[in-house]
Amino acid sequence: MAVSLIEKAYTDQIKKGSALVYLRRLILFVLFFVVLDIGVPFLYLSALNRFNLKNNYNIEYADVLIFGDSHASFGIDPSVFNDNGIPTISYAKGDHYSEFNYYLYKKIVEKYQPPKSIIISTPYFFFNDSREESIFYLLDQAEFSKRYFKNLFSYGRSNFLNYNELFQAFPSFLAKTVLHHPDKLEDYGYAININPRFINTDLITNYHKQEGQKEVHYIEDGYSKKNKKNSRSYYYFKELLKELFEDGVTVFLVETPEYVDTQKMIHGKEFFYQEIEEEIKNYSNIYFIKQSDMVSIDPTDKKLFFDSSSNSHLSFYGSKIYTAELIDIINKNLYYTEFLDLNN
Numbered sequence: 001m002a003v004s005l006i007e008k009a010y011t012d013q014i015k016k017g018s019a020l021v022y023l024r025r026l027i028l029f030v031l032f033f034v035v036l037d038i039g040v041p042f043l044y045l046s047a048l049n050r051f052n053l054k055n056n057y058n059i060e061y062a063d064v065l066i067f068g069d070s071h072a073s074f075g076i077d078p079s080v081f082n083d084n085g086i087p088t089i090s091y092a093k094g095d096h097y098s099e100f101n102y103y104l105y106k107k108i109v110e111k112y113q114p115p116k117s118i119i120i121s122t123p124y125f126f127f128n129d130s131r132e133e134s135i136f137y138l139l140d141q142a143e144f145s146k147r148y149f150k151n152l153f154s155y156g157r158s159n160f161l162n163y164n165e166l167f168q169a170f171p172s173f174l175a176k177t178v179l180h181h182p183d184k185l186e187d188y189g190y191a192i193n194i195n196p197r198f199i200n201t202d203l204i205t206n207y208h209k210q211e212g213q214k215e216v217h218y219i220e221d222g223y224s225k226k227n228k229k230n231s232r233s234y235y236y237f238k239e240l241l242k243e244l245f246e247d248g249v250t251v252f253l254v255e256t257p258e259y260v261d262t263q264k265m266i267h268g269k270e271f272f273y274q275e276i277e278e279e280i281k282n283y284s285n286i287y288f289i290k291q292s293d294m295v296s297i298d299p300t301d302k303k304l305f306f307d308s309s310s311n312s313h314l315s316f317y318g319s320k321i322y323t324a325e326l327i328d329i330i331n332k333n334l335y336y337t338e339f340l341d342l343n344n
Contacts, residue, residue, distance in 0.1 A: 059104075061112040062089040067101045068121025070094035074191040074198065074306055074313035075256035076119065080323040092121060093188040097128070098236040105240060114247035119326075122253040122288070123311075124216075124272045125223050127230040127237070191306075192316065202315040203259065203302030216310050218268035225275050241283060250285050252330065257291040257322065260299040262312040289329060296325045 064086055066076050072092035081088035091104060101120065108115070191198040218224060225234040244251050253276060258266070273290065280286040291297070297304055297318065304318030314322055 059108055059111060060089055061108065061115070062087040063116045064088040064119065065108070065115045065117075066090035066092050066119045066121075067096065067104065068092045068119075069096050069123065070191070071123050071256040071313060072119070072121030072254070073189065073194060074315075075121070075319050075322050076254075076326065077190055077192075077319050077323045079190070080320065081327060084327055086327070090189040092190075093194070096188075097126065098233040098240065102236040102240045102243070105243060109247065114244075114249050117250040117252065118244060119252045119254055122255050122276065124218060124255075124266060124269055125311075126272075127225040127227070127233050127275075128223060191313075191319075198306065199316045201306055202317065203305045203308060206307075214310070215265045215267060218266070218271050220268070224271065225279075238279065241279065241286065245283050245285055248285070251283075251287070252326075253280070253286065253288045254326065255289065255291045256314060257294055257297040257299060257304075257318075259302075259305040259308045259312040261308045262310060263299060265310045289326070293329060294322060294325055296321050 064081060066072055066078060066088065069092065072090065073094065076090060076092070078088040078090045096104075105118070187194050216223075222229060224230070225237075241251070273288075276288055280288060291299075297314075301318075304315055304321065306313040306315040306318075
């Protein structure tokens, strides 16, 4: 009987020990992934700073800066401004929206003084989050840390899932740094420097009717600033407006003209206009120039447009006309003296 009790106690001890071993292994397993989830992104961020990516952008200054997506890249020719005595640089490129614009502006004013004016492309899908928003965001360590831990502890989500685009971008950044290529914003600006087809392509030479193309509704298809998935872009849009107001920068939000077929495909545009007007009504330094303000651009003229569908861009010829009228509109209004003062 005594032997049986001893054997049972021994067996129980073995089982208890095995359970503790498995528990320890489970704890170590969980800790491993928690540390990995916290540590690796910070090692990644440290590596970015170590390789001096933070100060390695070839950013230049001008009195007038052009921000925004491909619509500004295709539609606004900075050389026309320069020919009119207005020093201008374009940082426009596809997928450059609110967050990117915000951090680009922050980097510029860190190195130089605020510009006198900024022109920002404002298409109807402006509030949509884009694919390249994090290029500058990842270089702001304080902001990265704040959102990182808020995400980890408030939402209980893995940072790997939310910051995978940063890890995907790292090899190309690292390679360019090692090879001493300082310009991480390559292929930005006027479309003639980006797209070799731009100078010779319009809807006369390259028109394909968009059969069965899906129509777009501003509210129903989630383009509104009120849509939760657009909260990040909307936040940085508001923050940028505040910064520009505090710095005394004159701002022109511009909606570049769309081909007539494109205009027919987009519904609820009036809600977009209302949302923009709501944001700028309390700012004396911000002006919104809609496509309907541009009398020189005939939306039925195929020569003026590079493409159509639900996202049309101006052609090389159209951009020259549009830019000239944009300057004319600015000069004929309240902003006339401001632009005359640019060279003083």
